[in-house]
Amino acid sequence: MRNPLLRPRALVAAGAAAALALSAAACGDSGESDADLTWWHIQNQDPLMSTWQEFADDFAAENDITIDVQAIENQAFKDRMGTASQSGDVPDIFHTWGGGVLAEQVEAGLVQDLTGKLDCIDQINPIALEPYTIDGKLYGMPFDAGVVGFWYNMDLFAEAGISQPPATWDEFLAAVQALKDAGIAPIALAGADRWPGHYYWTYLVMRTVGLDGLEAAAEAGDFSGEGFIQAGEMLADLAAMEPFQPGFESAVYGEADGQSAVMGEGLAAMELMGQWAPQAQRDNSGTDGPENLGFFPFPTVEGGAGTTTEWLGGGNGYAVAADAPDEALDFLCNFMEPENYSRAITEGNLTPVAADTASVAPELNEDTQKVVDALASATGTQLYLDQAYPPAIGGVINEATEGLILGQLTPEDFVAMVNEAWAAEA
Incomplete structure (x- = not known):
């Protein structure tokens, strides 16, 4: 069986978007059921x-x-x-x-x-x-x-003197620093859940090697290219700035003190998340969420092959x-x-x-209209890697991203782990 949807184009101009993961504690074990x-x-x-x-x-x-x-x-x-x-x-x-x-x-x-x-x-x-x-x-x-993009609190951006969303990675890092200087946590992240972190590495790869480069690497089962190492280095540089909310390492996405709640309560300026984010911010914080919530695409990387019209989603x-x-x-x-x-x-x-x-x-x-508009202008899409790839590969990407963000792995370690997973899957 072929490995499907390494780069699905199903979302391009679909004119559809929505909410995927409102989260909290799981129900009990299913056990046996006599239901039909x-x-x-x-x-x-x-x-x-x-x-x-x-x-x-x-x-x-x-x-x-x-x-x-x-x-x-x-x-x-x-x-x-x-x-x-x-x-x-x-x-x-x-x-x-x-x-x-x-x-x-x-x-x-x-x-x-x-x-x-x-x-x-x-x-x-x-x-x-x-x-x-x-x-x-x-x-x-x-x-x-x-699609996944940056949801941001426009009032906190203004407080930090940021007049418009960053369009390039350098501008993004400058915005992170400006928010830190203003005493504002730049980014909310559910470090314990791992899957929200993998969005960052995936997008950086999409911007460095482009969708064609990502697809070719997945087909070959080899992420050794320079762009993949560069993406890891860039994520490590971001993590070294300590941009995430206090305690992000143990935070999950959907609990009262988790990533979405932190955004909903106005305790962080932005989160990289899918179309379900605004509703989850309200649900998990018990508030109406930020009064002025904006949305912008993941920034471009200078010299990279990817564009802001290529979306993870x-x-x-x-x-x-x-x-x-x-x-x-x-x-x-x-x-x-x-x-x-x-x-x-x-x-x-x-x-x-x-x-x-x-x-x-x-x-x-x-x-919702913001996401629909993004889809309408999309030139390509990539399914979340922990779903697009076989579970053994996607799980390793999530795990390795966590290690990279926590400073426990180098970009080279990351690539080696993923390549080993691909080799084992072959």
Whole structure:
């Protein structure tokens, strides 16, 4: 099986974006269930946690079945799905980001081929289906897509004398220093979760070698090129400036004192995060979030091959277990019924992957529109590396990024770890 989506272009001009990981503590272990359907998802905070539960309850009542719904925090979900996949016993419906992780699940025979089985598929923008399409067959149904960029507190930028978002890496470092000089934590980071940190290294690689260079290196399983070392050096230089909030090493993304809450409370000036960030800032801080929240692309690197119109990003969808009953497919289409999907968009600040956006979202909120505009101007996209690549590779990238940020690894160590992981996967 080919390694899919090393550089998926599914997000380009998709006109869709949304919220992927509202986080908090995970529910308990799943254990055995006598329910007709089991559903694992990551919308583990209200409003969407309650909305998802109502969708399940209504469908169960209408079809005289029971649905065991488990809302699980992002990282805990990944851990539990890894264990479930290894055991060969996955829930009937489960969250997926597509890419290499889904491909491994498909290769293991755990995921149902949905090609031609979903009556609602014509309601979805075909471009949004690409991250879930492997060897020409569909293995997941998306419900949103978006990009990662810097969300920033415009009031804190102004307080530090920064008049406009930085466009180059040198300008970014200067902004970080200006914020530090003003006594403001420049960046919120969930160091303990690892996956938020990997966005920095990935983007720096995208800016130094470009998407073509990243794709070629992944195809070869060799990240030894100069641009990859340079990206590590640049991230190490940033970390040496101590730009992150106090205690970032033990902070997770979604708890009351985590990355999103720090942003929501105005205790840091910016975070590099996906389209779900504004809602997560509000949810996890218990506030209305920054009054003036801006968004800008990851800066360019002088002499690098990448541009600010090339975005890191991805979407969210659901896959179905190979042995799931037909009701699982019916439930996915019920989820996409215009009345239900429109409600999800409104209550969760999602933006649609619908073929006819106006039919489900005639008006988008300001933050969502910023992401939609970014997608509309995108010339290329890269799926999060911890999802695009096989889990063994993505996990090492996350781990190595943490080591680089904490000063425990050199850029050369980083590359060596990733190359060894690729060699072991071959």
